Amino acid sequence: MCNQCNYEDLLNAARLDTTDNRIRVLEVIGNNSFPLSAADIYNTLERNGSINRVTVYRILDLLVEHELVDRISTGGRAFYYGMAPNANHHPHPHFYCKRCGQMDCLTPDSLNVDSDELWKTFPGRIDKVEVRVDGICKNCMK
């Protein structure tokens, strides 16, 4: 959840036009406490005003490309989307429940990943390090 981010400012900072749809997509992602699938985002947006599915995909691509949004892979087939690391959002691992498909954010320090050495020595370009914990969530364990 993000009460600090101003979505219009984020778009401006990335030199992107601030269209209604882009702001709406950012709001849905930013106001949520865990990552959402493109379908989740589309459905939420459709509930209060029409938007095309393809538009959602295109906006997501754009936001990912400009690093406002993070595309997160799951143990399932769809990607999930969350706010990209910025002043208000630190990189953190996720937990994916393979039973219900829910993805949760873990605290940035719940898991200690030291990748400094790799960044220095890797013979290519590193864009990000994604850490995902897979299993079955508390709810589904009952």
Place this chain on the structure above:
Amino acid sequence: MCNQCNYEDLLNAARLDTTDNRIRVLEVIGNNSFPLSAADIYNTLERNGSINRVTVYRILDLLVEHELVDRISTGGRAFYYGMAPNANHHPHPHFYCKRCGQMDCLTPDSLNVDSDELWKTFPGRIDKVEVRVDGICKNCMK
């Protein structure tokens, strides 16, 4: 690459029938030094003897379920498959090149992940911790 694993033994240990197709799938995965997609595996198998695409998917599901094989998510849409952790294969992170789609294995200690605390305190079941480094590989950088 695995010169140590005996694929028939692995199947036996998991109490699975040792069919030709299962052994062939395991061989393709085990003989390769980096994870492969289902399509890669299917194509390799088709080259020397016929097999159905669905059979490959089903065998992969089975092997993943019985933890002989690891299903690895990429920054792209297809899953990749590699040998699951066992006596000869230690868990390790992967590098995914988003330009060419090639996935490489990093050495188990190229990146230091300490998840002990999480395993102890997490209020659910943890099956695995997947670490993936995304970027552009040496070759594609040229």
Place this chain on the structure above:
DNA sequence: CCATTCAATGCAATACATTTGCATTGAATG
């Protein structure tokens, strides 16, 4: 032996998530 059963496999159709190609719209610019 033959009949039955059951897992493994094959084939066709379908599902799902995403992408592409092309048409439309509307704001900005000359």
Place this chain on the structure above:
DNA sequence: CATTCAATGCAAATGTATTGCATTGAATGG
């Protein structure tokens, strides 16, 4: 007012994986 161009929409296509149902062949019991 005409032109341009990015944003969006709609329909169709794509890539990956899954499902349902038919076939096969080895094992089992009569």
